[in-house]
Structures are given as structure tokens and as C-alpha cells.
């Protein structure tokens with residue numbers, strides 16, 4: 629009988645490695661077969677004009693949800709999803725890599741969101757502003773764009789919402805990214821830091837930490853954290869707040885991190901495209917609703933969703949740019965615009981609203 633606390637027998641390292649080598653060989657063979665079948669899927673879709681026509685976010689979401697459902701450890705869902713994302717990304721890139729525009733420069737959290745959603749087998753296009761991301765996708769220079777829309781600590785990124793007032797682009801995905809901030813500098817001592825560069829959102833996310841550890845340092849707002857990291861390269865007494873990937877890109881060291889005040893600090897990004905995709909089975913619909921200036925207008929717009937059993941995840945009002953004190957409402961509802969309940973609700977909303985725009989129906993973010 630083994631004793632309760634008997635140490636586990638130590639496995640023989642050489643034998644364990646033989647096992648791993650055998651499994652690696654099987655994995656490689658399976659990946660080869662998968663890549664072959666992904667090519668057959670490409671052929672089955674017929675001769676399409678460009679890589680963007682092969683991309684199927686609803687199918688990718690279904691594949692990844694199955695990965696999560698099957699997972700019984702030891703690796704967690706996020707890690708497994710990342711691995712399978714990369715495999716699908718590589719399979720798709722056999723046609724041609726997708727071109728993805730994002731709020732640059734290199735090393736931003738937006739770039740991390742791009743890799744989280746599309747994998748690394750893509751061609752990333754770092755762009756100077758959120759507006760430019762919209763423009764490049766509209767012009768067809770990028771297949772998709774990725775822009776931040778809200779942060780769990782700081783709230784909505786209003787410049788992104790406002791772009792939808794005039795843009796024809798569709799939302800075809802969402803990405804949730806845990807955002808960890810670091811204090812980066814070229815020298816290695818916290819006590820030498822007299823200036824800190826960061827995007828205003830990042831300053832707000834790290835307010836308590838800065839108050840405690842760098843109360844006297846000058847806080848200089850910049851257009852992006854990566855821009856701050858670039859500036860911090862020039863002096864020993866300067867630092868920047870940015871994600872750890874900016875440290876590698878700009879040759880800086882992390883003096884402290886993570887330094888965000890809330891450990892669950894998360895940013896949600898939207899994936900912008902030019903067309904709508906079919907349901908994946910667990911979707912969200914984003915609407916832009918202009919309401920009539922009459923009593924109970926907002927109530928009448930929201931009631932049909934409740935009546936048809938659809939939950940509202942978010943509502944946000946913005947000046948509608950259609951007249952003084954006229955408002956547009958950004959509303960997120962669980963479900964897909966092609967599903968019956970949502971169709972019926974939207975027909976009823978149409979009767980009361982001045983205008984309803986379906987900005988997109990897309991798979992709910994996975995792991």
C-alpha cells in the first residue's frame with residue numbers, strides 16, 4: 629500500500645522526452661492534414677477574389693467554442709484558444725495573409741488585440757488614429773480593422789462610437805483583452821524617474837499606483853502609450869506606462885508591473901469589416917438608434933427587445949449630429965440580426981425610431 633504522503637516516483641527524463649517526441653510527431657502530422665483540408669475548404673468555396681473572402685468569423689468562433697467545451701486541463705481555456713487560433717490563422721494565410729489595420733504604432737494593446745483575434749499569420753498595418761483605421765478599411769486597403777471601444781475601468785472610447793454615426797462599416801467581431809500596464813524606462817531605478825509619459829486612459833487606470841510611488845513625477849499625456857515609450861527612450865529620468873510588449877519593441881526595461889489599479893482591467897475592441905456575417909450560435913448585435921423627440925420614445929425602442937426575450941447588454945447615448953439636443957443610442961443586444969426573435973423586435977423598433985442601423989452581429993468574444 630503506498631503511504632499517504634509518499635513522494636511521487638521521479639519519472640525518467642529520457643523516457644519522458646521520448647513520449648514528447650512521439651506526440652510532437654503526431655501533432656505535426658495532424659497539423660499537416662488540417663492545413664491540407666483547410667486548402668480543400670478554400671477550393672470548396674470556389675474561386676474567390678481575395679483572402680478576405682475566405683475568412684469566416686462565425687466558423688472560427690464555433691471551432692474555438694468546441695475547443696473550450698472539450699478542455700479538461702491542464703492548460704486553461706485562454707491558452708488552448710490561443711493555440712487553435714494560431715493554427716487557423718496559419719491555415720487561412722495559405723490563401724494569403726489578411727491585412728489588419730489597428731491603432732498603432734507597434735507595441736500597443738490594439739496590436740495585441742489583433743493577434744489575439746486573428747493570430748500572428750496576418751499582415752498588420754499600424755495606423756495613426758482611430759479615424760484612419762476606419763478609412764483604410766473603407767478604402768479596401770485593409771481587410772479588417774481593430775479599434776478600442778471601452779475599458780472596464782475608464783468607460784467608453786467616444787471617438788470610436790462617433791465614427792459609426794457616418795461610417796458604413798460593419799462590426800464583425802469583438803475582442804476582450806486583459807490590459808496590464810508597466811512602468812517602462814531605459815534605466816533601472818524608480819527613484820530616478822521625474823517624468824512619466826502615457827495616454828490619458830492609462831494614467832487614469834494607474835492613478836492610485838502613481839499617487840503612491842511617483843507622487844512628484846510630472847505626468848505628460850501623449851497620443852498613445854507606444855508614443856510615450858518612444859519618448860522615454862531618450863532620457864534616464866523619463867518613463868512610460870505601456871504594455872510589456874512595448875518594452876521589447878522600444879528597448880526599455882520594466883521598473884514595475886502590473887501597475888493598474890484594478891486587476892481585472894479589461895479593454896474591449898471591435899473588429900471592423902465591410903460586410904455582415906451569418907450567426908455563429910452565440911452572437912451579439914450592435915445597433916445605432918436615432919429616436920424621435922416624443923414622450924416615451926426610448927421606452928418604445930427598448931420594449932420590443934424585452935418582449936422577445938432578448939437581453940440588452942449595454943446602452944450609451946451620444947449627440948446624434950442630426951440637430952441640437954438630438955441623441956443617438958448605441959445599444960448592444962444578445963442575439964443575431966438574422967434570428968427570428970431579433971428580426972421581429974427590430975421590425976417593432978422601426979415603427980418608433982427615427983432610424984435604426986444594424987452596426988453588426990458578431991460572435992461574443994471567446995476566452
Ligand SMILES: O=C(O)C(=O)C[C@]1(C(=O)O)C=C[C@@H](O)C=C1
Nearest residue numbers: 666669683684687688716719720
Ligand atoms: O471552415 C472554413 O471556412 C475555413 O476556411 C477553414 C478555417 C479553419 O482553419 O478552420 C480557416 C479560415 C476561416 O476563417 C474559418 C475556418
